[in-house]
Each structure stands twice: as structure tokens, then as C-alpha cells.
Amino acid sequence: MATLSLENLRKQFAPKVVPVKDITLTVKDGEFLTLLGPSGCGKSTLLRLIAGLETPTKGTVKVGEKNLNKVPPGDRDMAMVFQSYALYPHMTVAENIGASLKLRKTPTDEIKHRVGEVAHRLGIEHLLDRKPGQLSGGQRQRVALARALVRNPDVFLLDEPLSNLDALLREQVRADLKQLFRSQNKPVVYVTHDQTEAMTLSSKVAVLKDGVVQQLDSPDRIYTHPSNQFVAGFVGSPQMNLITLRCENNHAIMGDFKLKLPNLTRNPSKVVMGIRPEDLAVASSEDAQTIQGKVFLSEQLGREELISLNVHGSEDIVLRSLVPSDHDWEGDAITLMIPPHKTHWFDIETGERLNREDYSPPVDSVPATAQNRAE
Amino acid sequence: MTQDAIRQRERRVGWWLITPALLVLLLVFAYPIGRAFWLSLFEQNLGTELTAEFNGLGNYARLFGDGRFWRSLWNTSVFTLVSIVLELVLGMAIALVLDKSFRGRGLVRTAALIPWALPTAVMGLAWAWIFNDQFGVVNDILGRIGLISEPITWLGDPFRAMLALIIADVWKTTPFIAIILLAGLQSISSDLYEAHSIDGANPVQSFFQITLPLLAPQILIALLFRFAQAFGIFDLVQVMTGGGPAGATEVVSIYIYATVRRYLDFGYGAALVVVTFLLLIIAVAIVGYLLSKTRINVTGER
Ligand SMILES: Nc1ncnc2c1ncn2[C@@H]1O[C@H](COP(=O)(O)OP(=O)(O)OP(=O)(O)O)[C@@H](O)[C@H]1O
Numbered sequence A: 001m002a003t004l005s006l007e008n009l010r011k012q013f014a015p016k017v018v019p020v021k022d023i024t025l026t027v028k029d030g031e032f033l034t035l036l037g038p039s040g041c042g043k044s045t046l047l048r049l050i051a052g053l054e055t056p057t058k059g060t061v062k063v064g065e066k067n068l069n070k071v072p073p074g075d076r077d078m079a080m081v082f083q084s085y086a087l088y089p090h091m092t093v094a095e096n097i098g099a100s101l102k103l104r105k106t107p108t109d110e111i112k113h114r115v116g117e118v119a120h121r122l123g124i125e126h127l128l129d130r131k132p133g134q135l136s137g138g139q140r141q142r143v144a145l146a147r148a149l150v151r152n153p154d155v156f157l158l159d160e161p162l163s164n165l166d167a168l169l170r171e172q173v174r175a176d177l178k179q180l181f182r183s184q185n186k187p188v189v190y191v192t193h194d195q196t197e198a199m200t201l202s203s204k205v206a207v208l209k210d211g212v213v214q215q216l217d218s219p220d221r222i223y224t225h226p227s228n229q230f231v232a233g234f235v236g237s238p239q240m241n242l243i244t245l246r247c248e249n250n251h252a253i254m255g256d257f258k259l260k261l262p263n264l265t266r267n268p269s270k271v272v273m274g275i276r277p278e279d280l281a282v283a284s285s286e287d288a289q290t291i292q293g294k295v296f297l298s299e300q301l302g303r304e305e306l307i308s309l310n311v312h313g314s315e316d317i318v319l320r321s322l323v324p325s326d327h328d329w330e331g332d333a334i335t336l337m338i339p340p341h342k343t344h345w346f347d348i349e350t351g352e353r354l355n356r357e358d359y360s361p362p363v364d365s366v367p368a369t370a371q372n373r374a375e
Numbered sequence B: 001m002t003q004d005a006i007r008q009r010e011r012r013v014g015w016w017l018i019t020p021a022l023l024v025l026l027l028v029f030a031y032p033i034g035r036a037f038w039l040s041l042f043e044q045n046l047g048t049e050l051t052a053e054f055n056g057l058g059n060y061a062r063l064f065g066d067g068r069f070w071r072s073l074w075n076t077s078v079f080t081l082v083s084i085v086l087e088l089v090l091g092m093a094i095a096l097v098l099d100k101s102f103r104g105r106g107l108v109r110t111a112a113l114i115p116w117a118l119p120t121a122v123m124g125l126a127w128a129w130i131f132n133d134q135f136g137v138v139n140d141i142l143g144r145i146g147l148i149s150e151p152i153t154w155l156g157d158p159f160r161a162m163l164a165l166i167i168a169d170v171w172k173t174t175p176f177i178a179i180i181l182l183a184g185l186q187s188i189s190s191d192l193y194e195a196h197s198i199d200g201a202n203p204v205q206s207f208f209q210i211t212l213p214l215l216a217p218q219i220l221i222a223l224l225f226r227f228a229q230a231f232g233i234f235d236l237v238q239v240m241t242g243g244g245p246a247g248a249t250e251v252v253s254i255y256i257y258a259t260v261r262r263y264l265d266f267g268y269g270a271a272l273v274v275v276t277f278l279l280l281i282i283a284v285a286i287v288g289y290l291l292s293k294t295r296i297n298v299t300g301e302r
């Protein structure tokens, strides 16, 4: 039984280089926390702080009640999978997997048994006598995973373990990972900049930007209720439409059309409206709130088509929408409906979410709040 | 034109292109080696009034009974072994220090190479002065810190003369080994050490289980160079001790030099050269073989 908790963690390399600013979060047994963020936002640094490869400038890392700040990496009972896999090139696969057990003076028989067991579970038994240099990328990735699993550690740390795999393999390994870690029932911290991975694997996602947690929430709430403009734009593909609009007595003006504003926490003169392309549907007659525009580009995605259109009355507003691909839309005029309950409104300056009235978290979920945020 | 014909033509052109290089190689390597071997079958010395008289393997038979040759071979081996071991250990230590980043590392790294860049004869003269019993720095320092009460002879004592030679050689060539090892160290990715520390290793374990095995190719290369160099050492010994006292530091090349230049025994000198050459080739071949094996072992590729 272990809970990993980070309290006010900060890492400063130089006066201006602060990849981790002030992060507080907990990961319980069986929880799968994903750190999601763009390149350079401090994900790896945070993970290395947890592993003990970096010492925090401020704050603490705890497992249970135990403060680990002074504990060296080897004594933390955490296993880490590196982005580069960091397999020992001069050891065979079996030696690689068993290295940690050997360092802990485990009897040879037991090492052999446990290595065999893990290798069997990951389907790499036939590779045990090879050197890492003779393996494919996917096989190396499995060896790296096996090396972590064989230890049966308190906490698992994974730094972009799938980033070196091709798209197809990644999808397959992703599913395997999910099953594997569900059966482990240990805290898992997983770093990625791939939002699909974050969405499919995690029980909790922390979206990071510049060393600050933007939102800590379940994957579906991150998707449906992004707490600010950054999260809204970062999560989701194709990207959410984010459009700056002028406000006029409780309506936002989009070209020739008026969109009713909900009860916002503030009444600004300009807002950023966000709506996902898949939430913009071709209007049927009874739809209350619609806009019209001219399609100038359509991209075939297979099942659907991503169209880009200019809204009538304002040439510089471009909306992108996912529509059924049964028809070639290019050059057509189209009427789209904008469902009010799927529209997000953000403050133009701070990027904060403004429409909070539809925000009613389910009783058991962790609220997405600004208190995880340090500014 | 068929594939085969093209390839054949390519091969023919290839031979033409390497012919000059082959000729040069034959001229500078094969000819002297062959000539030395041929000479070693003759007796040509003051006894024969410097005319060559065919002697068969007589020179080689003489060599087996020549205590002075075996002694010089022994001296060479002692010198080679002790200096190489010391150089490897010290070179590794220096490389490990230089691998850490600290202020002024570049400067230190360049400065470390100075001993190696000095001409051996010049630095041999300097060391001869350093070990001078009357005016040498070593005796002065040892006297000042009270380790010796009166000056001791360094280069005049069989054991200490060898020691002095080894110290001078270690001083000169440790930087070379350090730089080779440093290149190896810097090619080891730091996440291997990080992974190993997460696996529970302390720095000493990491050194023996990660650093040393991954450095094996560089260690062997350094060994190879240094072995060939130390085994044929001449200038340093010639300048510092001249092979003395009483032949205590007479290494093989000094003995060969004396045989040929002082006793004008050309046939026998050639036989000595051939045997030493063979010994060296065998040793280099063994190290070369080990090297190719570790290359495969370390990476598992090829
Ligand atoms: N040892 C270090 N010294 C100085 N700056 C560092 C160090 N390690 C990381 N940084 C800086 O910290 C910032 C965050 O780096 P980090 O590796 O955590 O990013 P990341 O989120 O993992 O990015 P990526 O997705 O590209 O892996 C970067 O700007 C990086 O330059």
C-alpha cells in the first residue's frame, strides 16, 4: 500500500530555468497519473525529481508518510522506464532484466525464476540471450518494461516509453500497458506529450505548462471541461476552434451572427469562444443557434471530413468542423449549429474558463480547480 | 553489359587504384623485413672482417644461449608491464576526473597533454637531472621532508634506475591513456548510470558493472599502443641510463643497438631484431583478437 505525494515541488536549475515551479499532487495505489504537456514543460524533470535523480530546490516527495528527499534513487523502491530505454548494451536481455535483483543480492535461482516469469508475460522469452543491440525498437521497449516490472516496486515511473515506436505498434503496446498496470495496482506516473496516450491510459491527467499544473482531472473532464484556454487548445485532435469575439449585451458577435453568452463569472467586452470541430454539426431546421459560412478547404480523414470555413460577415474568422464525408463540401455554403452546452468561453487575458455554471463535478471525481495552480 | 561484367571491371579498376599504395607498402615494410631476415642467416661481424658468410640458423642458436639477450628481454618485460599497469590505473583516474564537468576543464584537459607532446629525449634529460644524486630535485625533496638523511643514488642503483625509468615513462604517457579513456567515457550515455542507480547500484558498482565493461575497447586500444611503444622503448633509456648500471636497465632495443653499432655484429643483430619483431607481432595479434571480440561482445552487433 503506497501513496505517492508531491508537496510544493520546485526545481530551479538557474535563476531563469525553473522547469518545475510548484507542484502538489498525489497518486494512490492503482492510480495511473499521466503528465501531459508540450515539449520542455518540465515533465521529465518532474519524473526525475520523483525518482531521486534530481534533488528538489523546494518541497518534498513522499511515499506514504515517508519523506524521500534524502533517500538515494536506489533505495526508493521505484522503477523507471526511460525514454531512451537505457538498456545496458553489454548485458544480455536476461541480465538487463535481472540487474536490479542481482544488485539486491537476490539468490540466483529466484532471479532466474522471476526474470523468466516477467519475460513470459511480456512475450520476450526467446530474446533472453540476446544483447539489446540485436533487438528491434518494440522488443527493446518490452525489455525496458520487464526491467521495471521484475522488481515489483512501490511506484512505477515511465518517461515517454512509446515515443520511439511506430504508430501501429504504439497502439498495440498502449493496450498492453493498460492491462499490465491495471493488474499491478501500484501508483503509476506516466509522462507523455501524446494526448491519445494520456486519454486512453490514465485514470488522472495532469496537464502541465511551464512547470505549472494547468488542470488535474479525469481524462474525460479534461476533454469536456478544459479549465483554461491552454488545456482546451492542447487536448483534442483536430484542435478545438478558439476564436476571439466581441461582446455586445450578453451576446458574442461572430460575423453576421450573434451567439448568446451564458451566465459568465464576468462580463467582458471580448471573449474567446471555444468549440470542438466534432461539436459543430450541420444544422437541421429546428436548431436554434446557427451560423453560415463558405467552405474553402476540406480534408478527408476517412470516416469524416474536416472542413474549414469562413463565417459570413467576417472573412478572418475560420471555423473547422468535422462533418460526414458523404458529400464534397468544398466551395459550398454551409449552415452549422453551435450547441450552447458544448461551447466553452475563456477570458481573453488570463485564459481562464468563464462559464462555470454548467460545471457540476460528479460527487466522486476530483474537482478541476485553480488551487492546483501556482502563480 | 551484365552486372557481373560491371563488377569485374570495378574490381580491376580497384586493383589499379591501390597498386601505388601496395608498392609503397612493399618498399617500406616488406623489403626491410625480408632483408633483415636474410641478413640474420649470415655471420657478418669483425670476426669475418665484415663480409657476410652464410651461417644458416647459427645466429638463432647463439641467441638461445645468450644470457644477455634474455636478461634484456626480462628488463623490457618488467618495464613494459609495470609502466602500462600504472599508466592504465592513473590514466583511468585522470579520465574520470576530466569526465566530470568543472570550471576550467578545457584548460586542464589541454595542459594534461603537455608531457605527452614533449620530445622523449628532452624530457629524458630533464628526468635524468631530476634524479641526479647531487643536484636532483627528488633527493632534495626527500631530504627536506626527512625521508632520507643523505643523498641516494638513483640512476646508479639497479632497482632504483628501473624505478626512475618507469616513473619518467608513466609521467610522459599517462595523459595519452587518459585522453583515450576519456573519449570512451564520454561516449557512455548518462542515462545508463541513472538507470543503474535506480536499479540500486552505488557508484563503485556502477564503475565495475557499467563503466569498465563499456570501456573495454578503449582500454584494449590503449594497451595495444602502449605495449608496442613500451616494448620498443629506446630513447628514454638511452638518455637516462644508457642501459646501466651494469645492464640493469638494458632493454632489448638498447642491446640490439649495442650489438650492431658498438660490436658491429650485423648478422646477429638482425637475428635479434627478427625474434623481437615476432614476439611483438604475436602480442599485438593477441590483443587485436581480444579487441575484435570485445567489440562484438559489448554491443552485441556485427
Ligand atoms: N540539468 C539541467 N540543467 C539545466 N536545465 C535543464 C536541465 N534539465 C532540464 N532542463 C531544462 O528544463 C526544461 C524542462 O525540461 P524537461 O526535460 O523536463 O522537459 P520535458 O517536458 O520532458 O520535454 P520533452 O517532452 O521534450 O521531453 C527545459 O527547458 C530544459 O532545458
Ligand SMILES: [Mg+2]
Binding pocket: A043, A044, A045, A159
Ligand atoms: Mg522529456
